[in-house]
Amino acid sequence: MNVTIVDYKSGNISSVINSFKEVAQNKVKIEVTSDVSKIRSTDKIVLPGQGSFKSCVDALQSIKGLVDCLNDFVVNKKKPLLGICVGLQMFADVGYEESETKGLGWIPGKVTKIDNQNGKYKLPHIGWNQINLVKESKIFKDIKDKSHMYFVHSYEFVPTDKNSISATTEYSSKHVCAVEKENIFGTQFHPEKSDKTGLKIINNFINL
């Protein structure tokens, strides 16, 4: 089986690569590429993302055929994809970081700035926070409710359909930190930086 991490030149993906390789050892092949033909034929995709919503969408679109390839993989072939951080945020219809930007539209909703309640809460939301599991999710197999995960973000995904939410966390207010819709998985937190619990989530995704 091949798991492909999409390298679309948006931020630092070394930690994602290291953690997947650590979990996969030699049992699963972890490929890192922006080559659309390779991505098309893989079994699972990891879509990382750092920086702004707009910069990530722009970077995806700058690689010819990549967005179409991802759409086909996820929407038609229904193969598993895991979005991390802005990778998850891009599932939305629209994002409002920098300027209004169209997302991939896989899970209806929008990405807006976390309400810091007039400076009462510092942004970015950086550090370890607990997640509340709100529905059964394959990637949270053997993950305890209230587990700690590492977050770093200032924007949040607000899905229209609450059924797609698999976990929430509390910072300023309750917000979505993981989604699952059929073959589409996403975490706002960074499993690759969330110690052993995070590696377990990666393992669950690899073993889907």
Next chain:
Amino acid sequence: MLKNRIIPCLDVKNGRVVKGINFVDLKDAGDPVEQAKIYSDGGADEICFLDITASNENRDTIYEVVEMTSKKCFVPLTVGGGVRSVDDINKLLNCGADKVSINTAAVENSKVVVDSSKKFGSQCIVVAIDAKKNGDKWEVFTHGGRNNSGIDALEYAKKMEDSGAGELLVTSMDRDGTQVGYDIELMSKISSKVNIPLIASGGVGNLDHLVEGIKLGKASAVLAASIFHYGKYSVKEAKQYLESKGIPVRT
């Protein structure tokens, strides 16, 4: 609820740990990977490497250290010391650092902060501020505390936030190495001035100092070196103590 973080800091020189753990049976006390792993296994919320390599020809050693550590350590890794340019930041991130802290270069040219936060995102840009009290204000020092820039630390902190820093690592030069506690006044003044998280550093001698840094200094995270390296306290003990004082920690 977001937890307050405890961050042990290791000094690395020419690719070897020169100020780090020296109380357990380390196979190799100079091995940064082994030291970082001990801390992350022990519950450290992040690891910080401060590169104090003096000569330019050995500067590349930090890249190897970061590369090796990031393959074994799955908590966030911050690397600072000698970071001069966007290119330096790029190299460290590519080697597996999650955040890079910029000190002197940010004072000399805030464009480094503007450009790097735009390019890589604010989440990985930490601005380190070395401040020393002068009368009723604090001044920013550069070059490892050797040069006084004369710049007001509070105004500078705000400027760094506006330039795109994701966090501020504030070290009190007056307290560093004294073990008498953080400069609470400095921490709380900067923390109140900015809306980004502050990491307090310099002066920790006991666990109450950590509590004060968070409760009174309004720090989101506390950085410490000696109290952990010399086995006075473990990260676990520190967390238990903080928790007993009503501070939320990851356990």
